[in-house]
Amino acid sequence: MSEMKNNWNVIPEFHPEFDLERCDYENGCRECTKECSFGEIALKPVKGKDGVLRYRPWANLSSCNACQRCVKMCPQKAIHIVHNPMYTSHRYWTAEHVGNIWRQARTEGGVLLVGSGATGPQRRYFDHIMFDACQVTNPSIDPLREPMEIRRYLGRKADHYGDEVGPQLQLDVPIMFGAMSFGALNLRVHEAEAIATKAVGTFWNTGEGGFHEKLRSYGANTIVQVASGRFGVSEDYLKSAAAVEIKIGQGAKPGIGGHLPGEKVSEAVSKTRMIPMGSDALSPAPHHDIYSIEDLRQLIYAIKETTEYKVPVSVKISAVHNVAPIVSGVARAGADIIAIDGFRGGTGATPLQIRQNTGIPVELAVSAADARLKDEGIRDRVSLVASGGIQSSSDVLKAICLGADAVYVATPVLIALGCNMCQRCFTGKCPYGITTNRPGLAERIDVTRAAAALNNLLHAWAEEIKELMGSMGISAIEALRGNRGRLRGVGLNEEELRILGIKHAGA
Amino acid sequence: MCGIVGIINTDGTLIDGSYIKEAIRIQRDRGNGLGGGFAVYGAYPENKDKYAFHIMYEGDRNSPVIAKVEGYLRTKTNIYQSEQIPVYPNKRIARGPFMKRYFLKPIEEYMAPEQTEEDFIMEVVMHINGMDDVFVVSSGKNIGVFKGMGYPEDIGDYFRIEDYKGYMWTAHNRFPTNTPGWWGGAHPFTILDKAVVHNGEITSYGTNVRWLEMYGYYCLLQTDTEVISYIYDKLTRRDGLTEEDACCVMAPPLWEEIDRTGDEKRRYLRQIYGSAIVNGPFGIVLTHKAGAIVLNDRNKLRPVVCAQAGNTYYASSEECSIRLLSPDVDRIWSPRGGEPVILHLSEEGNRKVDS
Numbered sequence: 001m002s003e004m005k006n007n008w009n010v011i012p013e014f015h016p017e018f019d020l021e022r023c024d025y026e027n028g029c030r031e032c033t034k035e036c037s038f039g040e041i042a043l044k045p046v047k048g049k050d051g052v053l054r055y056r057p058w059a060n061l062s063s064c065n066a067c068q069r070c071v072k073m074c075p076q077k078a079i080h081i082v083h084n085p086m087y088t089s090h091r092y093w094t095a096e097h098v099g100n101i102w103r104q105a106r107t108e109g110g111v112l113l114v115g116s117g118a119t120g121p122q123r124r125y126f127d128h129i130m131f132d133a134c135q136v137t138n139p140s141i142d143p144l145r146e147p148m149e150i151r152r153y154l155g156r157k158a159d160h161y162g163d164e165v166g167p168q169l170q171l172d173v174p175i176m177f178g179a180m181s182f183g184a185l186n187l188r189v190h191e192a193e194a195i196a197t198k199a200v201g202t203f204w205n206t207g208e209g210g211f212h213e214k215l216r217s218y219g220a221n222t223i224v225q226v227a228s229g230r231f232g233v234s235e236d237y238l239k240s241a242a243a244v245e246i247k248i249g250q251g252a253k254p255g256i257g258g259h260l261p262g263e264k265v266s267e268a269v270s271k272t273r274m275i276p277m278g279s280d281a282l283s284p285a286p287h288h289d290i291y292s293i294e295d296l297r298q299l300i301y302a303i304k305e306t307t308e309y310k311v312p313v314s315v316k317i318s319a320v321h322n323v324a325p326i327v328s329g330v331a332r333a334g335a336d337i338i339a340i341d342g343f344r345g346g347t348g349a350t351p352l353q354i355r356q357n358t359g360i361p362v363e364l365a366v367s368a369a370d371a372r373l374k375d376e377g378i379r380d381r382v383s384l385v386a387s388g389g390i391q392s393s394s395d396v397l398k399a400i401c402l403g404a405d406a407v408y409v410a411t412p413v414l415i416a417l418g419c420n421m422c423q424r425c426f427t428g429k430c431p432y433g434i435t436t437n438r439p440g441l442a443e444r445i446d447v448t449r450a451a452a453a454l455n456n457l458l459h460a461w462a463e464e465i466k467e468l469m470g471s472m473g474i475s476a477i478e479a480l481r482g483n484r485g486r487l488r489g490v491g492l493n494e495e496e497l498r499i500l501g502i503k504h505a506g507a
Numbered sequence: 508m509c510g511i512v513g514i515i516n517t518d519g520t521l522i523d524g525s526y527i528k529e530a531i532r533i534q535r536d537r538g539n540g541l542g543g544g545f546a547v548y549g550a551y552p553e554n555k556d557k558y559a560f561h562i563m564y565e566g567d568r569n570s571p572v573i574a575k576v577e578g579y580l581r582t583k584t585n586i587y588q589s590e591q592i593p594v595y596p597n598k599r600i601a602r603g604p605f606m607k608r609y610f611l612k613p614i615e616e617y618m619a620p621e622q623t624e625e626d627f628i629m630e631v632v633m634h635i636n637g638m639d640d641v642f643v644v645s646s647g648k649n650i651g652v653f654k655g656m657g658y659p660e661d662i663g664d665y666f667r668i669e670d671y672k673g674y675m676w677t678a679h680n681r682f683p684t685n686t687p688g689w690w691g692g693a694h695p696f697t698i699l700d701k702a703v704v705h706n707g708e709i710t711s712y713g714t715n716v717r718w719l720e721m722y723g724y725y726c727l728l729q730t731d732t733e734v735i736s737y738i739y740d741k742l743t744r745r746d747g748l749t750e751e752d753a754c755c756v757m758a759p760p761l762w763e764e765i766d767r768t769g770d771e772k773r774r775y776l777r778q779i780y781g782s783a784i785v786n787g788p789f790g791i792v793l794t795h796k797a798g799a800i801v802l803n804d805r806n807k808l809r810p811v812v813c814a815q816a817g818n819t820y821y822a823s824s825e826e827c828s829i830r831l832l833s834p835d836v837d838r839i840w841s842p843r844g845g846e847p848v849i850l851h852l853s854e855e856g857n858r859k860v861d862s
Contacts (some may be wrong), residue, residue, distance in 0.1 A: 113681075138708040138788050139808055151762050157779045161746035165778055235653035307698070344752055377721045380779065473710040473788070475806060478781035484715030500780075 006424040011084045016041060016065040019057045019201045020148035022078035030077060032057050032070040035439055036360040039390035040064040067422035069431035070105035077336055079301040101350070105356065114424030115435075116412060117252055117344045117389060120356045124344075125363035125496070131506060132486040134473040143466035143476055150174055150465055151475040152406050154243075154383040155312040156336045166336050167312050169223075169243055171406055172201030174477060175396055175464045178341075178387050178410030179247065179316070180227050181209030183269040183281065184258045184348040184425070189417065189434055192450035194218035199451075200458045207410070208232075208247060208258060209285060210272035216240050223314065226234045226303065228257055231273040238306050243337070246299060248287070249310075251345025253390035254318030254359045258283035259349060264373045265430045297333035304334070312336035319343060319365030320358075324372035331373060331382040338382055339408060340365050344389025346411040347427030356396045362388040363402060368498045370403025370482055379482075402500060403482040417450050509694075509706040510537030510659075510680035510824045511811075512790035514832070515799050517852050518818040519859030521549055524668030524676065530828040531574055531678040537706075537824060541688030542681030543662040544654025545671035545693040546645070546702040548796060549860060554799075555649035556585055557610040557700075558628055563690060564605040565640035572640045573605070583631050592653075592666070606644070608651070610722040616836045625699055625744060628724070631741045632698065633719050642691045647700035649796065649860075654679075655692035662693075674852070674860060675799060677792050679704040681766040696733040700796040701740050707789030707809045718782035721757040738783050739793055739800075741757040748776075750800055754847035756780040758805050792822050796860075797851040798851040807844030820850050 004263045016032070023029070026048070044058035057079075064081065086095040100112060136390045141148065141275055142253075152174045156166030164398040177193050178287040190212065193204040198221045205223040208233020215222070219240045238244055249255060260281035270277040290296050300313050307313075314337035315330050317323070323340060330338050342362025347355070366386045372377040384400040387408035396407050415421070418432040425435040433444030464478070474480055488505040489497050497504055513531045516522065524545060529544070561578075564570050568591075579584060592606040603614050617776065618627045632643045645652035650673075651665040659680045663669075663725040677859040679694035686692060695702040709715065709731040716726045716734060724737040735757070740754040752772075759777045760770075777784075788808030793800045801822040803811050814829045821829045821836070829836060842848050852860060 056676055134710075137822065138710065147761050147763070153781075157781075161748060164693060164717070164776065168778065259598050374717050376719055379717075379721060380782070473708075474786050476784055476786055478777075479711030479714055479784050479786035481714055481782065482717050483713035485716075486710070 002041045012061050012064060014064040014081050015061050016064055016070055016079050017082050019078040020424050023074045024076050026054055032169055032452050035069050035073045037431040038063040038065055042072060042463055064095040065422040067431045068420045084405050088161045113349055113426060114352050114355060115348055115423045116421060117346040118193055118355050123381035126398050128492050129398050130490055131468060131472060133471040138473050139434040140473055141470040143470045146475060148466040149470060150462060152213035152366060154405055156382060157380040159381060165223050167310055169203060169312060173458055174400060174406040175458060175461060176202050176406060177204035177407035177413050179205040179207040180205030180410055182212055182272055183264055184435055186437045187212055188445040188447050190215055192454055194221060196454035197221040199455055203242060205245060211237055211240055212272050214267040214390060227283050230283060231281060235306055238303060241315055243304050244307060245446060247316045250347060251318050251343050251359055252347035253354045254320055256354050257283060257285040264437055267438060271276050291335055293459050300334040314339055316341060319360045319362050323365045324368040327369040328372050328376055330380050331378055336381055337385060339361055339385040339387060342388025345387060362386050364499050366399060366404050368400040371501060393461035395469060396461060397468050399467050401480050401483050401487050405481060411506035413454060416453045508537055508682045510534035510702040511706050512828050513677045513822040515758060515820050515850055516676040516818055517856050519674045519740055519856035521851060523672050523674040523675055524663060527676040527833055528660055528668060528679045531680050533827055533831055534680050534825055535658060537682060538658060539658060539681050539682045540658050542693035543657055543659025544652060544693040544695055545663060545668050546652045546677045547671050548650050548675035548794060550651040550672040551649050554610040556747045557612050558646055558648055559611040559651060560611060560646050561644035561652055562607050563642055563644050570606050571604060576635055576641050579846050583617055585612050586611045594665055595667050597664050599627050600657045602656050605859050607853060627696060632774060633725050645676055645697040645699060652697055653703060655690045656688060675794055677702060677704045677794055691728055692730045694732055698736050698740050701736045702794045703732055703736040703791055705735060705789060705791045708787050709734060709785055710787030711785055714782050714846050732765055735785060735791060750849050752776055754800060754802055754837030756783050757785040758802060758845040759784060760794040801842060801848040803842060803844045806847035812841050813848050
């Protein structure tokens with residue numbers, strides 16, 4: 001939004017303020033101007049009492065995104081960010097709508113673009129679901145004393161006893177890192193994801209931007225993606241990983257393709273994606289060879305043939321209205337894993353209207369899909385992975401109780417690496433060095449420290465999940481998959497309860 | 508909390524119900540009078556080739572549901588004999604629901620091709636349990652279940668279980684906590700020849716139920732215990748698992764142990780039967796026509812003691828029940844969590860039971 005704000009005459013939504021009593025500019029400190037990647041902080045010459053010209057920090061009032069980078073990095077703690085909400089006196093035409101229309105009117109009809117996940121007021125069902133706990137009639141289990149198992153296997157299980165199981169992914173924690181491409185992210189972030197998932201025993205997902213040669217040794221913990229742009233896809237690529245995921249859609253932009261601006265296509269990105277440097281990487285909205293379910297089946301089996309049936313094939317779809325029958329169809333088309341991405345899912349760039357208005361919450365989607373597969377007697381033919389807006393370990397466990405086998409998280413990965421949710425991912429100016437390949441910015445990620453942060457996050461969530469399980473008297477997480485009896489809804493209506501398959505609290 | 512007792516004579520010797528009634532009586536503290544029951548194997552030798560249905564009807568002998576159920580049964584099965592189950596109201600249990608037993612066989616032409624007789628009977632049971640005001644207490648050949656609201660010894664008097672003889676008996680004293688106390692909610696729970704008495708609470712119930720529903724087992728009795736008999740039936744009868752493997756599914760070894768021992772069979776079982784795991788505290792005695800299984804949850808959160816005296820094996824929540832019947836047992840031990848005790852009739856026993 002900020003780039004466009006230059007063109008219209010309002011006070012910017014955010015700007016930094018400098019406490020010059022604390023600021024060390026007199027001694028030549030210019031840390032904040034170096035840290036700000038959006039060009040908000042300039043230097044202004046001021047003449048001191050001694051007559052010497054010095055440079056003090058100065059807010060341009062043009063492009064602050066409240067990323068808080070300057071605040072965090074200022075050695076003197078002399079900066080804070082001021083929020084200047086624009087107000088209208090009209091209750092229906094709020095500042096958001098007025099602002100959006102102004103922007104579009106003055107920018108030659110541009111589509112409003114944003115990063116990250118949906119911010120709308122739709123209900124977050126996770127917050128209306130409570131866990132059960134043991135009292136008196138059965139003992140809770142202390143995870144510090146008793147073994148507590150959270151391992152999951154993803155992949156097709158046998159339909160009948162004696163049938164072979166399909167290739168499996170062994171997850172020592174039921175959490176994987178969701179797809180974020182090289183190009184959207186930089187190689188350092190991918191490397192940190194790879195190191196952490198290998199250490200913890202789970203998986204990360206390359207997204208659609210190819211799999212950098214440097215990281216191929218982490219293939220056993222990597223899921224590679226085949227999306228509509230087919231970037232970086234080759235036989236080697238498909239064979240380099242523990243699983244292959246066909247991306248049909250993602251929660252932040254169901255039915256929409258991807259767009260990596262040419263500014264982000266550096267030499268390394270161009271090589272890995274197999275496209276010319278500096279060219280926009282456009283993923284078409286549909287796969288041009290998938291116009292129906294039978295086409296998807298052909299692609300699934302083309303990949304299985306290529307990988308000699310040694311790795312599971314996952315299909316990732318956005319959570320949309322008809323998710324349950326779609327999931328059933330995808331399961332019957334041969335997918336071993338189906339990832340359902342709810343509308344809260346994040347992204348590097350998406351049209352605002354799509355992000356805010358398309359798709360459905362993952363809680364409802366997973367529950368409906370799980371129920372449909374069960375009703376059709378094919379629940380164990382496929383594993384379900386839930387994603388899109390999972391914010392904490394309790395969300396993970398609630399998703400599992402609603403029928404997921406495991407979850408993907410991606411925004412929490414970025415946050416663990418410092419992201420402050422300023423939503424400017426698509427600009428390539430990420431001040432934390434996460435969603436950028438610019439020299440000088442990308443180096444802000446220290447791979448070792450980043451990997452340690454992700455490792456910590458996975459361990460922390462795993463411990464919390466064990467605590468929650470212990471309080472419910474559960475010692476093996478498979479005993480919770482789809483176990484809606486251990487959930488109750490608070491403040492949900494009958495239809496919501498029916499779809500979630502849970503009772504209201506008190507019942 | 509609940510109390511359970513199981514007695515099996517592996518040589519097939521029949522004993523009457525007075526023994527187990529005494530054994531469960533001294534565990535009175537483990538129940539609260541809201542449920543007691545008995546299962547007896549070998550009860551109907553003269554009709555052992557037919558399915559013995561014990562059916563409980565809410566209301567009295569004029570209840571309209573009886574005609575409805577019997578009408579349904581006649582469309583599916585040949586009823587060779589039907590009678591009221593004799594009851595003996597006493598001071599503590601003055602009245603109960605109307606109960607009948609039927610000896611029947613499926614009408615073959617109504618069975619689907621490829622459908623086994625047991626699956627057909629199971630469908631009939633599930634259908635009746637889905638109706639209002641009626642449910643099937645037991646449905647196996649040569650077995651009978653007698654249960655109701657009250658302390659087990661009083662239920663025993665109500666049905667005068669000393670009049671029945673069997674080579675295997677189980678008893679249950681209920682202290683319901685998470686589901687209502689009612690006649691149908693008392694243990695044992697049965698499907699075909701499988702019966703379960705259970706002390707504990709199944710925290711995995713929701714997961715188990717959903718899995719069972721995929722295979723036509725519907726849990727309609729408002730209690731968690733029935734899932735165990737259904738899971739066991741599905742695993743052993745439908746899928747052909749051994750008893751050991753079925754126990755391994757319900758109380759699986761830790762992944763860590765599977766990794767260490769490299770036991771790929773167990774990994775396979777745990778992978779494909781993840782939703783059949785039984786979590787939460789439990790001690791169970793699971794009986795079928797040819798033997799019994801005693802199983803604890805992996806953490807051993809409920810007491811179970813086993814003992815042997817000659818050809819007689821006992822399992823009980825408390826040692827006192829065993830000592831009462833057999834003060835000088837040859838062997839007495841407490842099985843470890845998750846490690847099943849699997850008992851079979853001897854060859855002689857099988858001969859005797861089959862003859």
